Amino acid sequence: MSLQATTSQTVGPYFQIGLSRFYIDDLTGPGIFGDVIEIVGRVFDGDGQPVPDGVIEIWQADAAGKYVHPEFLQESENIQATDGQAEEQRRGQSAFRGFGRVSTQADGSFRFKTIKPGRVAAPDGTLQAPHIAVSVFARGLLRRLVTRIYFPDEESNVEDFALKLVEAGRRHTLIAKKLSDGRLEWNVVLQGAEETIFFEC
Amino acid sequence: MMQDMAKFRGYRRAEPGTQPNHLQPAYVSSIKRAPAKPLVYLPHTLSETTGPSFNSSAIDAKASDLTRQGQGEPLGERIIVSGRVLDEDSRSVALTLIEIWQANAAGRYRHNGDQHNAPLDPNFEGSGHTLTDEHGNFRFMTIRPGAYPWRNHYNAWRPAHIHFSVLGPAFATRLITQMYFPGDALLPFDPIFNCTGDEKARNRLISLFDWETTVCEQALGYRFDIVLSGRDSTPWEK
Numbered sequence: 001m002s003l004q005a006t007t008s009q010t011v012g013p014y015f016q017i018g019l020s021r022f023y024i025d026d027l028t029g030p031g032i033f034g035d036v037i038e039i040v041g042r043v044f045d046g047d048g049q050p051v052p053d054g055v056i057e058i059w060q061a062d063a064a065g066k067y068v069h070p071e072f073l074q075e076s077e078n079i080q081a082t083d084g085q086a087e088e089q090r091r092g093q094s095a096f097r098g099f100g101r102v103s104t105q106a107d108g109s110f111r112f113k114t115i116k117p118g119r120v121a122a123p124d125g126t127l128q129a130p131h132i133a134v135s136v137f138a139r140g141l142l143r144r145l146v147t148r149i150y151f152p153d154e155e156s157n158v159e160d161f162a163l164k165l166v167e168a169g170r171r172h173t174l175i176a177k178k179l180s181d182g183r184l185e186w187n188v189v190l191q192g193a194e195e196t197i198f199f200e201c
Numbered sequence: 202m203m204q205d206m207a208k209f210r211g212y213r214r215a216e217p218g219t220q221p222n223h224l225q226p227a228y229v230s231s232i233k234r235a236p237a238k239p240l241v242y243l244p245h246t247l248s249e250t251t252g253p254s255f256n257s258s259a260i261d262a263k264a265s266d267l268t269r270q271g272q273g274e275p276l277g278e279r280i281i282v283s284g285r286v287l288d289e290d291s292r293s294v295a296l297t298l299i300e301i302w303q304a305n306a307a308g309r310y311r312h313n314g315d316q317h318n319a320p321l322d323p324n325f326e327g328s329g330h331t332l333t334d335e336h337g338n339f340r341f342m343t344i345r346p347g348a349y350p351w352r353n354h355y356n357a358w359r360p361a362h363i364h365f366s367v368l369g370p371a372f373a374t375r376l377i378t379q380m381y382f383p384g385d386a387l388l389p390f391d392p393i394f395n396c397t398g399d400e401k402a403r404n405r406l407i408s409l410f411d412w413e414t415t416v417c418e419q420a421l422g423y424r425f426d427i428v429l430s431g432r433d434s435t436p437w438e439k
Binding site: 002003004005006007008009010011012013014015016017018019021022045046047049051053057059060061067068069071072097098099120121122123128131133135137138139140141142143144145146148161162165166190191192195197198199200201 | 209211213214215216219220221222223225228230231232233234235236237238240241242243244245246247248249250251252253254255259264287288289290291298300301302310311312314315326327328329330364366371372373375376377378379393394396397399402403405406427428429430431
């Protein structure tokens with residue numbers, strides 16, 4: 001007889017007290033390999049009102065498509081540097097932790113500075129398009145909402161394992177838009193006509 | 202990829218009723234925030250079976266004692282909250298980050314948004330964190346939080362609770378929940394506690410008073426085990 005997972009409860013309005021110690025809005029740093037990107041966005045409720053008390057967490061692979069996690073450890077140990085650049089890349093990637101957490105501001109906004117992730121495998125043997133896994137927590141949400149950020153102008157999006165599960169007319173809610181200043185904009189709409197795709201995870 | 206995808210295993214999904222539905226009209230804040238469209242079932246990939254971790258260098262060893270964060274002792278009843286983080290197959294979840302936060306003994310959070318006219322306690326911040334040990338065990342010293350009013354409905358009061366955040370071994374196992382206290386008269390009236398349909402699942406959020414961890418002349422012990430999703434027993438089929 002197996003146990004059952006503990007039931008989820010809302011993060012409530014006062015999470016700042018408990019979660020702010022591990023707020024991480026900049027995943028870049030010295031020796032971290034990859035293209036630096038800035039993602040900005042806002043969270044909206046079903047009335048189009050900003051959500052000023054949300055938490056956004058991100059989890060992503062490094063630029064080479066590797067996760068800093070034991071399931072990748074064995075594989076990483078098998079990687080032999082073939083030249084100086086590969087060695088530099090390998091060392092740089094070890095500094096990348098892949099995890100970010102921020103709260104939304106009064107206007108519902110949030111931002112992360114990170115690197116563009118590489119492609120990681122899907123269980124069907126294909127490669128997924130570059131993406132960032134996202135958890136959204138807020139007062140009013142009894143369970144976290146799970147979604148993903150994909151990248152614009154990314155040819156591999158059309159063959160992506162997860163995007164293919166989503167009706168074509170709503171896929172755009174998962175794909176960031178490129179702003180004129182180079183930043184990426186990706187909003188979260190909790191409810192309504194432009195509701196973001198959320199996954200049962 | 203060197204990973205053998207034929208052996209790829211995700212994490213198990215919740216049994217019906219054991220997790221809250223997103224929309225809970227009795228919990229007013231959910232009405233405009235719960236998704237209205239069906240969620241899209243996502244088979245787990247490496248993005249979900251991996252997840253963040255912190256090592257001990259990131260942890261403040263003093264942060265598991267919430268009674269030692271001010272100049273003096275916080276007011277209230279000292280308690281020890283301990284337990285084990287395990288998965289649905291009873292396997293220990295070792296070295297995972299647990300973060301907690303709570304109101305003080307008077308039912309007031311140290312947060313600008315909390316305007317309840319109960320006093321703040323200069324000696325109580327109300328937050329702590331720790332890593333589970335190699336057996337999944339954790340232990341916090343704190344004070345028993347007070348109940349407090351909220352504006353969900355007329356004369357609404359939250360039962361005493363401590364918020365728990367657990368990273369777990371993977372993105373798929375991320376959990377935020379609340380721990381309640383046995384015998385709290387407010388539990389039957391709380392729309393957040395009652396949002397989980399399955400009564401047994403709901404009641405597992407109530408900690409157990411525990412003589413084993415009660416320290417003589419120091420603090421009462423409460424036990425709260427946290428169960429995270431277990432691994433699928435069968436590999437992913439193409």
